[in-house]
Amino acid sequence: MSQKTLDVINGISQAASNAYDGAHDEKGEPIEIGLKREEGHVVNDSRVMDGFNVRISGKQLIVSYESEIKLSDVYKSSNYENELESVISDITSWLKKEYKKVTGSALKLTPDGDVDAVIEKISNVRIQVCAVKKYTINNLDDVDIVTEPEEVSLDPEFKRFLDLGGLKK
Numbered sequence: 001m002s003q004k005t006l007d008v009i010n011g012i013s014q015a016a017s018n019a020y021d022g023a024h025d026e027k028g029e030p031i032e033i034g035l036k037r038e039e040g041h042v043v044n045d046s047r048v049m050d051g052f053n054v055r056i057s058g059k060q061l062i063v064s065y066e067s068e069i070k071l072s073d074v075y076k077s078s079n080y081e082n083e084l085e086s087v088i089s090d091i092t093s094w095l096k097k098e099y100k101k102v103t104g105s106a107l108k109l110t111p112d113g114d115v116d117a118v119i120e121k122i123s124n125v126r127i128q129v130c131a132v133k134k135y136t137i138n139n140l141d142d143v144d145i146v147t148e149p150e151e152v153s154l155d156p157e158f159k160r161f162l163d164l165g166g167l168k169k
Contacts, residue, residue, distance in 0.1 A: 058146035
């Protein structure tokens with residue numbers, strides 16, 4: 001792995017770690033990423049549980065977003081996937097800005113498909129949402145794309161052991 005690749009990965013990691021709940025910028029203002037937990041008053045309003053995570057697999061940046069919402073919010077929306085797409089887009093744009101602050105260079109991301117969302121019922125009032133979107137990191141040149149192996153090759157001795165049949169004989 002080259003030093004440039006390591007710098008890109010460390011920059012993404014540092015930018016994502018600056019997004020914890022309650023984080024403040026250099027001026028002392030709370031940072032705004034575009035999450036639902038940032039809305040309303042901290043003490044008087046009920047807190048919304050949501051957050052995001054990033055991980056890297058090969059040349060892909062995988063952005064995950066999780067939230068607990070009210071069932072009525074899903075039914076009010078005509079297309080909830082568009083709202084999730086918007087939230088992940090806000091997260092990605094904030095991540096790019098924070099990466100630029102941390103490293104001084106731009107993070108170039110290309111989306112790979114649409115948002116993949118799973119919505120699960122917790123109770124008759126609350127729902128848990130897990131949304132994932134993948135991006136190609138254009139800054140990584142010397143990293144191979146992670147794919148599934150085409151054929152599993154077994155050691156000949158282990159294959160002979162498997163052919164014996166174990167307890168069947």
